[in-house]
Amino acid sequence: MPASISEYSMIMPFIIIGILILLSIVIEISSKKSEIIIPWLSILTFFIIALYSLLNINQNEILFNGMLEVGGKAAIFNFIFNLGALLVTINSIDYIKKYGSYYGEYYILIQSSVLGMMIMAGAGDLIMIFLGLELMSICFYVLAGINRKKLFANEASMKYFLLGAFATGFIVYGIALIYGISGTTNLSSIMTNFSSLISNIIFITGFVLFLVGFSFKIAAVPFHMWVPDVYQGSATTVTGLMSTIGKSAAFSVLILSLTAIIAFKTPNNFRNYFAVISTLSMLAGSIIAISQNNLKRMLAYSSIAHAGYMSIGLAAGNITSIAGIIFYLAAYTFINLGAFGIISIVEGEDDSRTDLDSFTGLNSKNPLLAALMSLFMFALAGIPPLAGFFGKYYVFVGAIESGLTWLAIIGVLASVISVYFYLRVVVLMYFKEPAHNFNITLSPYSLASVIICSVLVIIFGLVPDLLMNLITSVVY
C-alpha cells in the first residue's frame, strides 16, 4: 500500500527535524555565522516540535503499514525529547565555546540523536526500533568524545562505543530470534500473539536478549559498567543529554515491548527479570554513590539508582505504573538537566571543577546557584512537593497495585540511602566555607536553561496533574 499525502502530513515533526539537519549541514559549510545561526535554529525547531507534539497528542495514528506511530505516547515522548534537547542546546551556546575551535557538528549531532529518539518512541516495528536506536547511539558515541583533546573524553567515547556496540549485538540477535519464531517484525502482530508465543523457549530467549540490550541503555545494574566513566568523561552538557532523554528513549522502547503485558493483561513472565534489575540498580546505585567525590560520577550512580526506581514500574506492568514511569522520566529530565547545567556553569574553562570540593561554600559565592542546586538535590532525593517525588509516588502506587509491595519497600529504603549523598552536596554548599578560591563566570544562557528547569520542577511538583492528565489520556 503506497503512502498517502495525509500520512506525510502527520509526520511533520520528523520532516521538520530532517530538514533542520540538512539545513544545518549546509549552513555549517557555507556560513561564517553558523555558530550563532545553528543553535538558535535548533532551539526554534525543538520548540516548535515540542509544541506540535503537545497539541497533537490525541491524533493517535499508525502510519506506513504499521511502521510508525504518531500521537499518543509517542507524542508525549517527543515532547520530553524536544524540550530536553532545547534546554541542552540553550545551555550549550556558551558552554561549547570553551573547547577552542567551534564544533558545528555538535548541534547537528544533537539534532540527529533527537530524530533517532523520536523514531524509537514512535516505532511500530522492530526494524524501526533498531534504526532509531542506532541513529541515537552513534550520535552519542561521537558526542561523548566531542572534546577530542581531553583524554577522559576519548576514553568515555571509546568505552561507550564498545559496550554500546555489544549491547546492540544483543538487541539484533534478540530481534532475529523473535523474527524467526513469529515470522514478523511488526510489533502489534507480535503483541497480539504474545500469549501464545511466550510458551516458546526461543521466543523467550530472543525477548530476554532484547531486554538485556535495552537494560544496557537505561543503565541498569548489572549492565551499568560503562555509566560512571562515560558520564564523567563526556562534556557535561552531553552527559545531561544522555542521562535524561537518552534514557527516556530507551524506556520508551521497553514500554513498547511490554504492550502485551500492560494493555492486553497477558501474564507478566518478565516480572522477575525487572524486579531483579530494579532491586540491584536501586541498591547498588545508591550505595556506591555515597563514596563518590566527583559530582558527575555521583550523579551517574544516582542515575543508575533512578533507572532502578523506574524499572519498578516495568516490573509492575500496569497502566498506573507505566504512566508513572513516563511522568518520572519527564521529571527526571528536568531535574537532571538542571543539576548538570549547574555543574557546567561551575566546572570552569578546563572542566576541572566537578569534584565535590569545588562546591563547598557555593552559597557564599553565588547564593542563586546554591539555592537552585539544593532544589535539584531535594527533588532527586524525592522530597515533596517537588516533581521528583511524584515520579516515585506514581511508580510505587503502580507497584502496590500489582502486589509488589516488597519492591516498593526496597525502593523507599534505597531512597533513604540516597538522601545521604544528595544532602552531602547541600551540606557542602551551605554549611562549609569555600575550599578553593575561584570565580564563577555566569553565562546568561546557561542560567536561563537552569532556571527553566527549576520552574518546571516546582510546577510539576505543585500541580502534577498538568502533565499526568496528558499522560493518562494516552497510556493505552
Place this chain on the structure above:
Amino acid sequence: MQENLILTYLLLIPIIGSLIVLFLSEEQKKIIRWFGLIISTIAFLISLYAYFQYNSSDSQFQLVHKILWIKSLNISYHVGVDGISLILILLTTFITPLTLLSTWKAIDKNVKMFTFSMLLLEAGMLGVFMSLDVFLFYIFWEAMLIPMYFIIGIWGGERRIYASIKFFLYTMFGSLLMLVAIIWLAVYASNQSGSFTTNLLDLYKIGPTIPFEIQKWMFLAFFLSFAIKVPVFPFHTWLPDAHVEAPTAGSVILAGVLLKMGTYGLIRFCLPLFPQSSVHYASIISILAIIGIIYGALVSMVQPDMKKLVAYSSVSHLGFVVLGIFAMTIESMQGAIIQMINHGLSTGALFLLVGVLYERTHHREIEYYGGIAKIVPLYSTILMIVLLSSIGLPGLNGFVGEFLILLGSFKSNVLNSWWYTVFAASGVIFAAVYLLWMYQRVVFGEIKNLNLKNELTDMNNRELLILIPILIFIVWIGIYPTTFLKLTEVSAQSILQNVSNNTFYFLK
C-alpha cells in the same frame, strides 16, 4: 459541609511572608526581624480567631476547606480541625513569634534566610496539624524537614552537620515506610470501595476493616514513623544530637512543636485507622514509653551540659504522653494532650532560659556556673518556676498532665495492670531529682567563677516579653485547666469511642 477559608489563610500567611522575606535586603536586619515577628503574630491572631469560631461540643472536623488537588490520584487539599489539632495549632502559632523574638540577638548571620526558614517551618507544622488528607499530611510532614535541616545545619553548634544529617535521615527513614503504608491503604480502599482515596474521613471507615494480619504491618509502619519523631525509646538517639547542636530557636521549635507532631500522628492516625492493632500493641508500646521515661530521666541526671539535660528530659516527658495515648482512657488521653502542650511550654521555656545564659557566657556546662542567684535574681526566679512546672508541682501545668495520665493508666482496661503506673510515677520523682539538682548546682552556693560577675546580666525587657506569656500559660493551665481540657474533650472522646467500637475492649 460549609466551606471555611480561615485555616487556609492561616497556612498562607507564613508562606507568603516567607516569600516576601526573600525580596528584602540582607543588610536591613532590623526590618527582616520585625517583619518575621509581625507575620507570625498575625498568624497567631488568625488562629485565635479560629479558636473562637470553633465549637468544642461538636466532635466533627470543623472549619473544613476542601479543594481537589491532584485528580489523577484523588488527592485533595483538605484541611480542618478538631479540638486536638486546634490546641496544637494554637501552640505552634504561640511559640513561633516568641522564638523569632528570642533570636534577635543570638542570630546575626544570614538573618534573611533564617526568617525565611522559620516562617516556612511554621507553615509546615500548621499544615501537619490541619491536614485531613493522609497524602497532604505526608507532604507537609516531609517538606517541613528541609527548613529544620537548614536551621540546625547553618546556625547550629560544632557538630551541626552530623546532627542535621542524622535528624534528616532518621525522620526520612520512618516516613518513607509510612508512605508505602499510605499507598497501600489507598490501593486497599480502591479495591474495597472502588475509589483510590487518601481522604482521612473515608479511610477512618476502611482502616478498621483491614484483616488483622495486614493491619498489623500498616500500624507498625505508621507507628515507626511517629515513634522516631516523638521519639519513643529506642528511636530517640537523634534527639540529643539535634537539640544540642541546634541554635536556641531550633531547640525551642523542636521541643515545643516538632516532637508533638509524632504524638499527634499517633492520636490522629494510628488509633482511629488501626484500632485493633493499637490495642494489640498497646502494652508493648507502653512498656517502651515507660523505659523511655525512666531511661531519659536517668541519663538526664548525669549530663554535664544543661542543654543536653533538657534534651534527655524530653525523652522522659514524651514517654508520659505516649503512655497516656496507649492507655486509652479518657483521662489519660486528655492528660496526654494537655501534657503535649505543657511540654511545649515548659521545655521550650527551659531551652530559652539555657539560651539566655549561653548568649551571655557561651557556656552551657553546669560546672561553669554556681551561685548565680546573687548575680541574676530575676532569672533565677523564672528558672525556678519553669523547672517546677516541668517537674509537675501542683498548681503549675505539669502536674495536671502527669496526674491525668497516671490516673488514666491506672484505670486502663487496655493495659490492665497498675504496674505501668507505678513505674511511670517513678519518672516524676526522677524529674525532681535531676532538675532540682541542676538548679542547685547552677543557681545556689558560692559564686564559683568570678568571670560570671562580669558576663552575666539579668533578663532584659525583650527576654521578659518572651517568657512572661509562657509563664502566664504555665500558671493558667495549672490552676484552671478546664479552659484547655474542654476544648479537646469531645474530640478525644470520639477517637476513643471509635477504637472501642472496633475492638472487644470497653474503654472508659
